[in-house]
Amino acid sequence: MARDRARRSARGNRQGLLLVGIVLLAGGAVAFAAxxxxxxxxxxxxxxLDDGAMAVLGSPWAPYVAVAVAFVAAFLALRWLMVQGLNDTVGRLVLERGEEGRVEMSESVARGALEQEVADYPGVRRARARLTESADEPHLRLSLTLEDDADVTGVWRRVRSDALANLRRSLELERIPAVVRMSMTAPAKNPRRSLA
Known part of the structure; x- marks a missing residue:
């Protein structure tokens, strides 16, 4: 559901920008050719502008139409900017759903527990997680910053076998699609050696 909304939004952005680009390109080409x-x-x-266009622009209602068009354009631009700022992180995770109601957990609780667990692994300097897409079927985005001497393969195996398994069990899910990004910290600069 949220994934489909994000795809529609991205497709709409591309189509809208393409349309605006084509109109501006065509207008510029016509003006250049003329x-x-x-x-x-x-x-x-x-x-x-010919005399007819000047007469229309000089009419008493033209400024009001220009202001109305400017307001509509500003509203659409503002709405587009606000949509760009939204992220796809879910607010709450559904643990159980039934006729009597449902049991939910805050995304920040699950995220915080996962970040704390992974940050305690040897070689991990920082862990940042986000649960996205859907409250019923979340996806995980995990970004790790590792020490420059960390065992990358060992960290990955531990994340896969321990952290992701613990998250699946706590959310009572059979699978959680995950993207794990690992980056290394910059090595510390060598102190300047004295020649004395």
Missing amino acids: GRGLFGARVAEGSL
Whole structure:
């Protein structure tokens, strides 16, 4: 459900940006061609707006229409910006659902327990997790910052066999799709050696 919404939003963003780009490109190409005289010398030397357009722009209702169009454009742009700022982290996780109701857990509780467990592994400097997509079938995004001398394979095996298994058991799920990103910390710079 949330995954479909994110895909629709991304597809809508691409289509909207493509449409705006095509309109701007076409307008620029037409203006360039007209200025270069490709539509005739009369068009190239003439004014941008003819007398009819100037009469319409000079009418008493034109400023109100311009303000209304500007408000609609600003509202749509603001809505688009707000949608970009939303993330797909779920707020609550559904542990059990029945006729009497459902049992939920805050995403931050599960996330905090997982981050604490993984951060205590040898070689892990920092762990950041996010549970995304759906309250019923969450996906995990786990970012690890490892020490420069960490055993990367050992950390990965421990995350897979211990941390992910514990998370699945606590959420009573058979599987949790996960993306684990590991990065190394920059090695400490060598102190300047004295020549004395």
